[in-house]
Amino acid sequence: MTVLLDIDQLRTFMAIAESGSFTKASEVVHKTQSAVSMQMKRLEERVGKPIFTRDGRASKLTDEGERLLDYARRIVKLNMEAVASLANAELSGRVRLGVPDDYADRYLPEIMARFSNTHPNVELTVVCDPSTDLMDRIDTGDLDLAIITDCDNYHRSETEIIRREQLLWVGSIRHALHLEPTVPLALGRQSCNWRQEAIKELQSLGKPFRILYTSSNSTAVSAAVLSGLAISVLPESGLRPGMRVLGPADGFPPLPPCRIGLLRNRHEPSALADALANHVIQGLDNISEAQAAE
Known part of the structure; x- marks a missing residue:
């Protein structure tokens, strides 16, 4: 008998694998912890093998879980592509996206190109602001979607974590400022979490x-760098x-990673915002795959 995997269960599985915790994953997928546990129990029943093992308070993948994770990512991604290309091709109107300029150069070109090709009758408005400002604009209804840096000091439970990156110290390849007795720094404004992390580590x-x-x-x-x-x-x-x-x-x-x-x-969900959200998630996945290939 052929076993069909459930897309929603796979998305929850991916959230647990990425966060390392059923509790954290429940916040990402907006389900109760008991609902998340039940989904994983049913997923293990479907595949016929254990996919998680306990490591202290964290949940680690078994070898079978690692294999399933690769398939889950591809299945969920293909599902989103199919929905975006078929279900909402006739959409029109305006959708507003906020993004910090830290990410704009890297992420926006591919996202905008793919979204425009799929939805040629939609006007996309892009606002570049720091993450804290974008959160406020989401709350006041000025934006439909925002790509933000989610940090411990201003974490929002409704934020969908779609990518993790390592935070790095960087300098010029042609200079040796790191050898100076007092290190000169170029950082974001005082509320910037990356600035706070950098200062804390140096201190x-x-x-x-x-x-x-x-x-x-x-x-x-x-x-400056x-x-x-x-x-x-x-x-x-x-x-x-x-x-x-x-x-x-x-x-x-x-x-730490960001x-x-x-x-x-x-407050104002829309099919346009959902369609753009799918392209944002796909765009970040594509970047991740390209970097892995390099």
Whole structure:
């Protein structure tokens, strides 16, 4: 008898695998923890093998779970592509997307091109602001969707985590600022979580530093790095030619990963916003696959 896998169960399975916890996954998929546990019990019954094992308080994948995860990602992605290309081809109107400029250069070109090809009659309005401002604009109804950095100090339970990236120290490949007694830094504004993490890590090491440039614009921060004026903190997708990643051997401690999430306007849901959300998720998945191939 052929076993058919349930798409919703696979999405929950992926959330657990990525977060390492049934509790955290329940927030991502907007289900109770008991509902998540029941879904995974049924999924294990479908595949006939255990897919999770306990490691302290965390949930780790078994070998069979690792194999299933690869298939789950492909199945869910193909499902979203099919829905986007067939169900909403006739949509028209306007949809508003917010994104921090840290991600705009890397993510938007592919997302906008694919969305425009699929929905040629839709007007896409893009707003570039810091994540905290985008959250406020979602709450006031000024945006339909927002791509945000989801951090511990302003985590929103309704945020869908769609990508994780390592946060990195970066400098110019042509300069050696990391050898200076007092490290010059180019960072975001004071509310920026990446700035707070960078300062906390340097202070914990007792490493002298000074804030040389402050800007919420990633292009300006990158310019300071590439010109050899300062060191900064960027996610993997923000690396540019001419930048050098700095690690413990250079005197810089490891930084935590950053979570990239999708926040929806829950007060005014729309088919247009759902269609764009599918393209955002697909676009980030495509970037992840391309980086893995490299």
